[in-house]
Amino acid sequence: MTETLIAEDSYDIADVASRTGLTAHTLRYYERAGLVHAPSRDAAGRRRYTEADIGWLTFLTKLRSTGMPIRLVREYVELCWAGDGNEPDRLVLLQAHREAVLQRLDEAKRDLEHIDYKINLYRKASS
Amino acid sequence: MTETLIAEDSYDIADVASRTGLTAHTLRYYERAGLVHAPSRDAAGRRRYTEADIGWLTFLTKLRSTGMPIRLVREYVELCWAGDGNEPDRLVLLQAHREAVLQRLDEAKRDLEHIDYKINLYRKASS
DNA sequence: ACTTGACTTCGAGTGCGCTCGAAGGGGGAG
């Protein structure tokens, strides 16, 4: 009788890796880097992630994929961990990021137009 | 009578740096990396860039700022240097980049929506 | 003649974000 007593909505590192698209190595790295709460452990010392952990990881990957540096992600999570009362600071941080992203998107669009122009030259030349 | 015999539309590395937004260090690095033609030199061995060099640098910065890795930029310039006949290859390379950029822009936009959602939560909370 | 300052080469160093490998420890299947 081997009863594996594991909380129902808890996931091991491999599950989380496949659900977030991150590698197990990267998940441990994020933990070391202070980007995620250390998850709880099972009897054997293995990480058990909750649904909430996955939710946070999902949001964090969006911050990362929009170019927020690790350092700023950490600042943000530290504000979150610090408890209630600093929501305005979090808002400022996220809004600054938002503006930075919009600027980069805009510049990328303008630069892409020049590249498109060149592409069209090649297309016309090979007509 | 010191006549400085320098071709009229030629620029030294500092001019080019300020006109392209790159540093002199970076310009030399790009040259080493095979991203630009080695410019001609004056009598004292200093680089003299032409208007055409600046044009290419301008385009190259657009490739870079849209995320094209150095390696691919080099592939592209090598095609250009190889002379006529490979325009279809250059077109393929630029189009592939274009698609990659569009995908990244799209993903960034979608991710930004989630961030905006969170921003709005904070805004509502502090109302 | 001397100073200043921008240029030259070469190679090493930096910062970021992973990425990997070694060494060891369970734990379930057969």
Add this chain to the structure above:
DNA sequence: CTCCCCCTTCGAGCGCACTCGAAGTCAAGT
């Protein structure tokens, strides 16, 4: 009991794109 696989920690290594510093050269200004 053995096998195998996935987990653990720790620390080193990597790829990219610069970025910088040392040491030397040269030309022009005072």
